[in-house]
Amino acid sequence: MKDILRRHQILREEIVNILNKQVQIEAQSAANYLAMAAWCDVRGYDNSAEFYFKQSDEERKHQLKLFHYLADMECDAISPAIEEPQHEFTTLRSVFERALEMEIAVTDAIHNVVRECRKHGDIATEEFMRWYVQEQIEEEYVARRCLELFDVLGEDKIALGMFEERVLGIEYEGD
Amino acid sequence: MTEIEIEPEVSNIFSTNNTALYQCDRSESFILKFFEEHISFKIGELQAIRKKIRNIDLAQLFKSGTPDIEILNVPQCDRIFVLSILEILELKELFSGAFVMLELNSVIHREILRK
Numbered sequence: 001m002k003d004i005l006r007r008h009q010i011l012r013e014e015i016v017n018i019l020n021k022q023v024q025i026e027a028q029s030a031a032n033y034l035a036m037a038a039w040c041d042v043r044g045y046d047n048s049a050e051f052y053f054k055q056s057d058e059e060r061k062h063q064l065k066l067f068h069y070l071a072d073m074e075c076d077a078i079s080p081a082i083e084e085p086q087h088e089f090t091t092l093r094s095v096f097e098r099a100l101e102m103e104i105a106v107t108d109a110i111h112n113v114v115r116e117c118r119k120h121g122d123i124a125t126e127e128f129m130r131w132y133v134q135e136q137i138e139e140e141y142v143a144r145r146c147l148e149l150f151d152v153l154g155e156d157k158i159a160l161g162m163f164e165e166r167v168l169g170i171e172y173e174g175d
Numbered sequence: 176m177t178e179i180e181i182e183p184e185v186s187n188i189f190s191t192n193n194t195a196l197y198q199c200d201r202s203e204s205f206i207l208k209f210f211e212e213h214i215s216f217k218i219g220e221l222q223a224i225r226k227k228i229r230n231i232d233l234a235q236l237f238k239s240g241t242p243d244i245e246i247l248n249v250p251q252c253d254r255i256f257v258l259s260i261l262e263i264l265e266l267k268e269l270f271s272g273a274f275v276m277l278e279l280n281s282v283i284h285r286e287i288l289r290k
């Protein structure tokens with residue numbers, strides 16, 4: 001009798017479930033960043049808005065990469081339900097504070113996926129998740145650098161202008 | 176029913192009184208026998224239906240005030256099933272038994288046949 005489970009590289013159900021959960025988290029992040037982009041945009045923080053539009057696109061890509069992986073493994077990828085994002089913020093800084101909190105939560109979730117892979121000996125999926133682990137190091141770094149900029153510049157009108165000038169240049173320079 | 180059993184590439188994985196699951200090596204698909212019916216599934220679809228059946232909450236069905244049937248949509252055969260509690264119990268038994276056998280088959284392939 002053929003080993004159909006193995007021939008079709010079927011992932012364990014626990015792995016499928018946690019990957020679908022991660023799909024949802026990435027989709028939620030994309031929606032949350034879009035709301036942040038809108039908040040910045042209407043208040044004239046054009047560069048911050050662009051920063052978050054880009055960030056939202058990135059999250060969508062993260063979502064699709066997971067989604068395709070599930071589909072390639074012949075598993076059910078679930079297009080997720082999204083909760084209403086936070087649309088109200090008090091200050092520009094509070095938007096960036098929220099972004100860092102979000103990224104930390106995403107990192108924790110990614111690490112949980114890796115732990116689940118280890119628990120079930122799914123070496124291939126663990127390897128696939130390495131890219132996300134690395135990506136989160138960069139995302140967190142950028143989010144922290146943004147907040148440090150507020151610490152240095154302050155939050156008066158001129159400072160916010162200077163922040164706007166610099167926000168699109170913040171990058172992770174690893175290795 | 177007998178027609179299925181005599182084909183050499185079809186193996187019986189698990190059976191209960193009125194249900195059974197067969198694997199067809201040629202088409203790499205599964206055949207679910209449910210009373211007089213036969214429905215064919217690919218492995219991914221089989222996992223999906225297994226999950227649906229496992230998620231049926233029997234305790235909820237036993238509560239008074241709710242109907243003690245469950246409606247199961249099976250996209251592979253273009254119809255829905257209305258299941259009684261006994262039928263649900265049988266399907267739950269079939270799927271848990273069948274997946275133990277499938278995983279056991281995987282272990283046999285990994286530890287013995289492929290070595």
Ligand SMILES: [Fe+2]
Pocket residue numbers: 026029058059062106
């Ligand atoms: Fe992400």
